[in-house]
Amino acid sequence: EALSHRFWVNGSLSYSNTIPDGFYLIQGMDPFVWSMCTDVHEENRIPSVESLKSVRPDDSSIQVVLVDRRADFDLGMLENYASSFLSSSSDMKDVINQLAKLVSSRMGGTTSNEENLLPRWKESSEAIKSSAGSIVLHLGKLPIGLCKHRSLLFKMLADKVNIPCRLVKGCKYCKAEDASSCVVRFGLERGISG
Numbered sequence: 764e765a766l767s768h769r770f771w772v773n774g775s776l777s778y779s780n781t782i783p784d785g786f787y788l789i790q791g792m793d794p795f796v797w798s799m800c801t802d803v804h805e806e807n808r809i810p811s812v813e814s815l816k817s818v819r820p821d822d823s824s825i826q827v828v829l830v831d832r833r834a835d836f837d838l839g840m841l842e843n844y845a846s847s848f849l850s851s852s853s854d855m856k857d858v859i860n861q862l863a864k865l866v867s868s869r870m871g872g873t874t875s876n877e878e879n880l881l882p883r884w885k886e887s888s889e890a891i892k893s894s895a896g897s898i899v900l901h902l903g904k905l906p907i908g909l910c911k912h913r914s915l916l917f918k919m920l921a922d923k924v925n926i927p928c929r930l931v932k933g934c935k936y937c938k939a940e941d942a943s944s945c946v947v948r949f950g951l952e953r954g955i956s957g
């Protein structure tokens with residue numbers, strides 16, 4: 764929860780923050796407004812994933828993206844697939860490019876302007892929410908992903924193959940308030956997103 768809280772509030776994760784099962788990303792709810800409206804006084808103020816699971820999708824514009832390799836078979840598959848890149852290439856730059864392509868093809872393809880993806884993202888996330896009866900979506904099962912989802916998945920896969928990767932706020936493909944991008948340490952730091 765501490766790490767989920769940090770990403771929710773700051774939109775960043777450092778090289779050393781590996782993403783554990785149970786990590787979740789909340790979208791459509793402002794951390795500041797939420798903390799003003801609750802009586803929670805713990806250090807890490809974030810709604811618990813249990814409480815979010817009980818939110819009905821029809822009366823909420825919130826969505827939660829959960830990392831859970833045990834329940835999310837696709838996510839484990841993607842990690843295994845990413846590991847196979849390492850055995851096929853010893854060139855880090857090549858592995859990074861393969862990871863970026865994998866993430867992009869899983870999450871709706873490349874686009875020069877992320878706004879093009881927004882209608883598809885809304886449509887597919889609403890469809891999954893209503894069929895699952897929950898606002899909690901699994902990261903590995905998203906058919907479309909915006910930069911936030913893409914960078915989260917990229918970091919998970921990069922961690923898996925030991926490529927130093929951190930997440931930062933902001934994105935060059937969109938103007939979303941909660942946008943984020945990956946930075947990989949590769950000689951000089953180099954930004955990757957989209």
Ligand SMILES: [Zn+2]
Pocket residue numbers: 877909910911933934935936937938939942943
């Ligand atoms: Zn973006």
